[in-house]
Amino acid sequence: MSDLTIQRRRGTPAQQNQNPKRRRFSGRSRRDFFIFLAFALPNLILIGIFTYRPLFTNLQYSFLDWTLGSKTARNIGFENYAAFFGSDDAPRVLGTTGIFTLLTVGLSMVLGLLVALALNAKVRGTTFARSAVFAPYVLSGVGVGLVWMFIFDPGYGILSWFLRGLGMASPQWFNDPQLALTMLIIVYVWKNLGYCAVVYLAGLQSLPSDVMEAAALDGAGATRRFMSISLPLLSPTTFFLLITTILSSLQAFDLIRIMTPLGTGTSTLIYEVYLQAFGAYNRAGYSAAISVVLFVILLVVTVIQIRFVERKVHYA
Numbered sequence: 001m002s003d004l005t006i007q008r009r010r011g012t013p014a015q016q017n018q019n020p021k022r023r024r025f026s027g028r029s030r031r032d033f034f035i036f037l038a039f040a041l042p043n044l045i046l047i048g049i050f051t052y053r054p055l056f057t058n059l060q061y062s063f064l065d066w067t068l069g070s071k072t073a074r075n076i077g078f079e080n081y082a083a084f085f086g087s088d089d090a091p092r093v094l095g096t097t098g099i100f101t102l103l104t105v106g107l108s109m110v111l112g113l114l115v116a117l118a119l120n121a122k123v124r125g126t127t128f129a130r131s132a133v134f135a136p137y138v139l140s141g142v143g144v145g146l147v148w149m150f151i152f153d154p155g156y157g158i159l160s161w162f163l164r165g166l167g168m169a170s171p172q173w174f175n176d177p178q179l180a181l182t183m184l185i186i187v188y189v190w191k192n193l194g195y196c197a198v199v200y201l202a203g204l205q206s207l208p209s210d211v212m213e214a215a216a217l218d219g220a221g222a223t224r225r226f227m228s229i230s231l232p233l234l235s236p237t238t239f240f241l242l243i244t245t246i247l248s249s250l251q252a253f254d255l256i257r258i259m260t261p262l263g264t265g266t267s268t269l270i271y272e273v274y275l276q277a278f279g280a281y282n283r284a285g286y287s288a289a290i291s292v293v294l295f296v297i298l299l300v301v302t303v304i305q306i307r308f309v310e311r312k313v314h315y316a
Contacts, residue, residue, distance in 0.1 A: 055295070061288035068282040080289035089272070093290075097268040100185060101249040107189045109241055112196025113234075117226075119197065120204045130201070134194035141191070141254030148187045149259055177265020184266050188255055192248070196241055203237035204230070235313045243305055250298055269294040 062080055066073035084090055119130050136144065151158050152173040160170030173183045207230060215225050253270050260266040263275055269290060277287035 058288050058291055061285055062292050064285040064288075066285040068277055068284040073285070076285075080286045081293070083286065084289055084293065093267055093269055093272045096181065096266065097250065100181065100188075100252070100266075100268055101246060103185050104188050104192070104249045104252075105242070105245045107185070108192050108196045108245055109238070111189065112193055112241075113200050115193065115197040116200035116204055119201050130198070134198050136191045137194040139191070142258055144187065144191050145255045145258030148183075148190075152183055174260065175264075180260050180265045184255060184259060187259065188249070188252060191255070192245070196245065199241055200234070200237060203234045207233055239305070239310060239313045242309065243302065246301055246305075247298060250294065250301075269297070 063075055063077055064073040065076045065079070115133055119126055119133065150156075154160050154170040154172055154174075157170070163170050171179050173179045211229060212225060215229055220228070250268075251270055252268065253274070256263065256266050256268065256271045257274070263271050267275065273287050273291045273294065275281070276283045276290060
């Protein structure tokens with residue numbers, strides 16, 4: 001059989017390349033595509049209506065001089081942004097937001113890892129301890145705030161009663177801006193500690209036991225195994241917690257609203273948005289501009305973490 005006959009049977013290279021294209025747009029592929037649209041399109045529509053539409057509407061409001069409830073608004077461009085960054089409130093609010101986020105994220109993750117190490121021990125009662133540690137995370141922030149207000153109350157609180165028993169005066173937690181922020185950080189860390197502990201516990205239980213046993217046979221102590229093996233292998237868990245806890249801390253609202261309704265020393269960006277729009281000012285356009293600033297900060301922090309921090313994550 002000649003080479004020409006073999007080439008005719010097989011077809012030219014151009015004809016061979018056309019066959020996959022015909023199969024790609026076959027009836028089954030179209031049917032699968034329409035099934036995908038049937039399931040995904042309603043969700044995409046809902047996301048567009050309830051997520052992206054408010055986002056762009058808020059961006060539009062940030063360029064308006066608009067008082068909440070007023071039927072008229074005036075386009076003023078970037079004056080709301082200039083007014084915020086040019087005011088004395090901007091350094092205070094941004095500084096409070098940074099301190100609150102840094103301390104709550106750092107303390108929650110460090111203490112959560114230590115609690116997870118304790119809960120990972122094979123001793124009696126760990127199931128109850130895990131439930132007790134995780135319980136505050138699922139509780140209502142309003143309820144948690146009310147309980148801790150009673151604890152920190154300088155006149156009738158449990159903490160003041162205990163300090164009076166030691167011959168000490170109770171600090172004015174609610175009147176001192178620095179103490180109010182400290183109080184809020186303590187409560188927020190207590191509430192979210194269980195989340196970090198449970199996630200870290202899942203990461204610890206997924207570590208390869210053969211690697212740990214081999215390191216123990218080589219003479220590595222518990223501290224050396226944790227620092228050299230466990231901690232690097234937990235880097236995906238740490239990266240996940242870093243993103244979620246930062247986003248959660250930057251959007252913390254319920255505890256601030258309940259425990260310090262005036263925002264004295266505890267006014268973060270998101271709470272400043274609330275105060276400007278629904279407080280005594282009713283400055284809806286100015287509040288929208290602050291919320292856009294918060295959105296940009298959230299976006300930048302997330303991109304930085306994914307772009308740079310993820311390089312140090314070991315997916316092994």
